[in-house]
Amino acid sequence: MAVQFEVEGEQIVVNDLISVQALDKGFFGTAYQGRKTKLELMPEEALYLMDVRNAVCLKNGKAISFNQLARHYLKRKKFLARYYGYKDWRDRGIIARSVVEAQGSYGRSPVVKYPSKEIEYSKVKAKALFFADDLMAVIDEEEEGLRLYESHWFGQYGTYKAKKNGRYLKLDAYETLFLMKHSGMKANVGEKALVAACRKRRKDFLALYEVYEDWRLRAFVLKTGFKFGTHFRLYFPGASPALANEEWMHSKHVIHVFPRESKMLISEWARAIRVAHGVKKTFILAIPGVKKEHAAEVDFLLYHRKKGGLIENPKEDAPKYAMLALSEEEEIGGEELAQAIEQSKKQGLDLMLAICDRETSVTYYRVKRIELPKSKYEYYEIEWRQP
Amino acid sequence: MAVQFEVEGEQIVVNDLISVQALDKGFFGTAYQGRKTKLELMPEEALYLMDVRNAVCLKNGKAISFNQLARHYLKRKKFLARYYGYKDWRDRGIIARSVVEAQGSYGRSPVVKYPSKEIEYSKVKAKALFFADDLMAVIDEEEEGLRLYESHWFGQYGTYKAKKNGRYLKLDAYETLFLMKHSGMKANVGEKALVAACRKRRKDFLALYEVYEDWRLRAFVLKTGFKFGTHFRLYFPGASPALANEEWMHSKHVIHVFPRESKMLISEWARAIRVAHGVKKTFILAIPGVKKEHAAEVDFLLYHRKKGGLIENPKEDAPKYAMLALSEEEEIGGEELAQAIEQSKKQGLDLMLAICDRETSVTYYRVKRIELPKSKYEYYEIEWRQP
Numbered sequence: 001m002a003v004q005f006e007v008e009g010e011q012i013v014v015n016d017l018i019s020v021q022a023l024d025k026g027f028f029g030t031a032y033q034g035r036k037t038k039l040e041l042m043p044e045e046a047l048y049l050m051d052v053r054n055a056v057c058l059k060n061g062k063a064i065s066f067n068q069l070a071r072h073y074l075k076r077k078k079f080l081a082r083y084y085g086y087k088d089w090r091d092r093g094i095i096a097r098s099v100v101e102a103q104g105s106y107g108r109s110p111v112v113k114y115p116s117k118e119i120e121y122s123k124v125k126a127k128a129l130f131f132a133d134d135l136m137a138v139i140d141e142e143e144e145g146l147r148l149y150e151s152h153w154f155g156q157y158g159t160y161k162a163k164k165n166g167r168y169l170k171l172d173a174y175e176t177l178f179l180m181k182h183s184g185m186k187a188n189v190g191e192k193a194l195v196a197a198c199r200k201r202r203k204d205f206l207a208l209y210e211v212y213e214d215w216r217l218r219a220f221v222l223k224t225g226f227k228f229g230t231h232f233r234l235y236f237p238g239a240s241p242a243l244a245n246e247e248w249m250h251s252k253h254v255i256h257v258f259p260r261e262s263k264m265l266i267s268e269w270a271r272a273i274r275v276a277h278g279v280k281k282t283f284i285l286a287i288p289g290v291k292k293e294h295a296a297e298v299d300f301l302l303y304h305r306k307k308g309g310l311i312e313n314p315k316e317d318a319p320k321y322a323m324l325a326l327s328e329e330e331e332i333g334g335e336e337l338a339q340a341i342e343q344s345k346k347q348g349l350d351l352m353l354a355i356c357d358r359e360t361s362v363t364y365y366r367v368k369r370i371e372l373p374k375s376k377y378e379y380y381e382i383e384w385r386q387p
Numbered sequence: 388m389a390v391q392f393e394v395e396g397e398q399i400v401v402n403d404l405i406s407v408q409a410l411d412k413g414f415f416g417t418a419y420q421g422r423k424t425k426l427e428l429m430p431e432e433a434l435y436l437m438d439v440r441n442a443v444c445l446k447n448g449k450a451i452s453f454n455q456l457a458r459h460y461l462k463r464k465k466f467l468a469r470y471y472g473y474k475d476w477r478d479r480g481i482i483a484r485s486v487v488e489a490q491g492s493y494g495r496s497p498v499v500k501y502p503s504k505e506i507e508y509s510k511v512k513a514k515a516l517f518f519a520d521d522l523m524a525v526i527d528e529e530e531e532g533l534r535l536y537e538s539h540w541f542g543q544y545g546t547y548k549a550k551k552n553g554r555y556l557k558l559d560a561y562e563t564l565f566l567m568k569h570s571g572m573k574a575n576v577g578e579k580a581l582v583a584a585c586r587k588r589r590k591d592f593l594a595l596y597e598v599y600e601d602w603r604l605r606a607f608v609l610k611t612g613f614k615f616g617t618h619f620r621l622y623f624p625g626a627s628p629a630l631a632n633e634e635w636m637h638s639k640h641v642i643h644v645f646p647r648e649s650k651m652l653i654s655e656w657a658r659a660i661r662v663a664h665g666v667k668k669t670f671i672l673a674i675p676g677v678k679k680e681h682a683a684e685v686d687f688l689l690y691h692r693k694k695g696g697l698i699e700n701p702k703e704d705a706p707k708y709a710m711l712a713l714s715e716e717e718e719i720g721g722e723e724l725a726q727a728i729e730q731s732k733k734q735g736l737d738l739m740l741a742i743c744d745r746e747t748s749v750t751y752y753r754v755k756r757i758e759l760p761k762s763k764y765e766y767y768e769i770e771w772r773q774p
C-alpha cells in the first residue's frame with residue numbers, strides 16, 4: 001500500500017503506523033512533538049513521496065494532487081530549486097535532511113593551504129605610455145622592458161610566446177597600476193587618472209585590482225585568464241617566462257573575481273566555472289572587500305556515502321555537506337554567497353551548491369576555503385562534481 | 388640597412404627609394420598622391436616596422452621611438468587593439484590592408500542554410516502552476532504532461548534522463564509562455580503577469596523568448612543550454628526525447644542571445660563561445676529585434692593563404708575577410724556587432740573578429756551568416772579559429 005499523509009493546518013503529518021514506520025526507516029520526517037508514533041514532513045519530503053513513490057496526500061479526508069499541495073508554497077523563495085535539489089540528492093540513494101537539525105560544528109570543513117613568500121619589487125626606470133581606450137601601456141625602453149618581463153613576468157615583451165619578435169613591453173591596466181604604486185613607475189597619466197579611465201570601462205576594476213595586488217604581494221604571478229574565460233590565471237611563486245622559452249609554462253589555477261556588491265545570474269556564474277573545468281584548471285573564486293559578520297541560511301544537511309558502499313544516515317553519522325540550492329535563472333550576489341559559505345563554515349561543513357537548471361537537472365559545485373597567509377580577502381576553490 | 392620613413396605633418400611617408408621598393412614588395416604602404424616613388428604608411432604599418440623590423444622613424448630629421456610615434460594616436464579608439472590585430476596577422480606571414488582599399492563586393496561571404504518546417508501545436512488540456520520565484524511551471528496531469536513531452540519535447544517529464552522516475556511535467560518560462568500563446572495553455576497567472584515576473588528576474592527575458600519562439604515555430608526544439616554555458620541548446624526538426632530513451636540525443640548547436648541594446652565585455656562574450664567550443668558545439672549568435680540600416684566601419688581587409696602554400700596579395704587577389712579588431716576589456720553592443728557584420732556583408736567578405744587580450748595575444752572568431760527561412764531576426768555561426 002502507498003504511504004499516506006495529511007495536511008493539518010500548516011503541517012504535513014503522518015498518522016498511520018505502517019506509513020510512519022516505512023518513512024522513519026527511509027529517513028523521512030521527524031517525530032511529531034516528541035512522539036514516535038507520528039511524523040511531521042517537510043514540504044519537500046511530502047512532494048517527493050508523491051512525485052516518485054506514489055504517496056497519497058489527504059486534505060480534509062480527500063486526496064489532493066501535487067500542485068494542490070505545492071501551491072501552498074508558491075510564495076516561498078526558490079521553492080522549486082530547493083525541491084529539485086532535495087529530490088536529486090534522494091534520487092541518488094543518499095540522504096538530505098532539514099538544516100534545523102544541525103548541531104554545533106561537525107569539523108568536516110577542510111581548508112586548502114597555499115604557499116606565500118615575501119617579495120620586493122625594485123624601482124622601474126622607464127616611463128610607460130598608457131592608452132586609455134585600450135587600458136594598456138607600452139614601455140619602449142628595451143632593456144628595462146625585458147628586465148621587468150624576465151625577472152617578474154610583468155607584461156608581455158615582444159610577442160606572445162615569441163618574446164624575440166618585437167622589442168617593447170606591453171602592460172595591462174592591473175600591472176600598470178601595480179608598478180606605479182609599488183615600483184614608482186611613471187607614466188603619461190597619474191594613478192588617479194589611470195584608475196578613473198579603468199573604472200569608466202569596467203566598474204569592477206578596483207575589485208579586480210585588489211585581488212591582483214593581494215596575490216602579487218605574496219609572490220604569485222597573475223596574467224590574463226582570457227583564454228580560460230576568467231579574469232586571471234595564476235602561477236605559484238617562482239614562475240617565470242624565462243623558463244617558458246623551451247617549454248611553455250602552464251598555469252593550473254584561474255581566478256574569477258566576484259565583488260560583494262555585484263549580482264550575477266547563476267547561469268553566467270556557472271559558465272565561468274565550466275570553462276575552467278573544460279581546460280582542467282582549478283577554479284578560484286575571489287571575494288574581495290570587507291567581510292560582514294552575519295551568516296545566511298543554507299538549505300539542507302547532506303549525508304553522503306561511506307566506504308564500502310553504505311550510506312551515511314542521520315541516526316549514526318554526521319552530515320558531510322551543507323546544500324545551498326539555486327536555480328539557473330536566479331541571481332546571486334557576492335555578499336550572499338560569502339554569507340552562505342560563512343554559515344557552512346560555522347557548521348563545520350563543506351558547502352555544496354546545487355544548481356537546478358531549467359530542465360530540473362541538478363549540477364553540484366563543491367566549495368573549499370583557501371588559506372592564503374596574510375591576505376584579508378576570501379578565496380575558495382570551486383569544483384564541479386558528481387556526488 | 389634598416390627601412391626608414393618620416394613623419395610629415397599628419398602623415399608618415401617613405402622617401403628613400405630602397406625603402407620604397409622593399410616596402411612595396413612586402414605589401415606595406417600605398418602610392419603617395421599617385422606617385423610610385425613615394426609611399427604613405429598607415430600608423431599600424433609604421434609601428435609594426437619599428438617593432439619587429441628595426442625600422443627607423445624620423446621626425447624633423449631626428450629618430451624617434453615607438454612611443455614617441457604612438458602617442459600621436461593616443462586619442463584614437465582602440466588604437467592598440469587595432470595595432471596588435473594588424474601585427475598578429477602580419478606575424479603569420481599573411482597580408483592585412485586598410486579598409487579604404489575595398490572595392491565593391493567581393494562575393495566571398497558564404498551563407499549557411501538551415502532547414503525549416505511548418506508545424507502546428509495542438510491545444511493543451513492541462514493547467515500549469517507557475518512559480519514566479521523559480522520561473523518554472525509544473526503540470527501534474529500525468530497523461531497531458533507525458534504527451535507534451537513526448538510529442539514536442541516541451542519541458543521535462545519525470546526526471547532528467549529518467550522520465551519514468553516521477554510523474555509531472557516541468558516547464559521553463561520560455562516553454563510556459565510559448566504554450567500559453569500558441570497552444571492556449573492556462574496557468575495560475577496570465578501572460579502579462581508571467582512576462583512581468585520573468586522580466587523582473589532577467590531584463591533580457593523577451594529577447595530570449597523572441598529567439599525561442601522564432602525557432603520553435605520553425606519546428607526546431609530548444610532546451611536549456613545551461614550545461615554548455617549558453618541560453619539554449621538546439622535540435623533540428625524531428626528531434627524527440629522518445630528517441631532519447633535508448634540513447635541520449637545530443638545537440639550539436641547552442642544559441643546565445645545578444646540583444647541589440649545590450650552591452651557586454653568582450654571577455655564575457657568570448658567566454659560563452661569558449662564553452663561551446665570546448666564541448667564541440669556550433670555556437671549560434673542570435674541578434675533579435677529590428678534591424679537598423681547603417682553599417683559600422685571594420686578595421687582591415689585580410690588576405691589569406693592560397694592552396695599550395697602561396698599567400699593571397701592585394702596585387703593579384705581579392706581579400707577574404709574583413710577584420711574587426713577588439714580588445715579583451717572593451718565593451719561591445721549587440722547593435723554595434725550587427726552593424727559590423729552588415730558592413731562586411733556589403734563588402735562580400737566574411738567577418739573575422741580579432742580579439743586582443745591583455746597579453747596582446749590575438750584570438751580569431753569567424754562569423755558566418757545563417758539563413759533561417761521566414762525568420763526576421765539575424766543569426767550567425769561563430770567559430771573559434773586559427774588563421
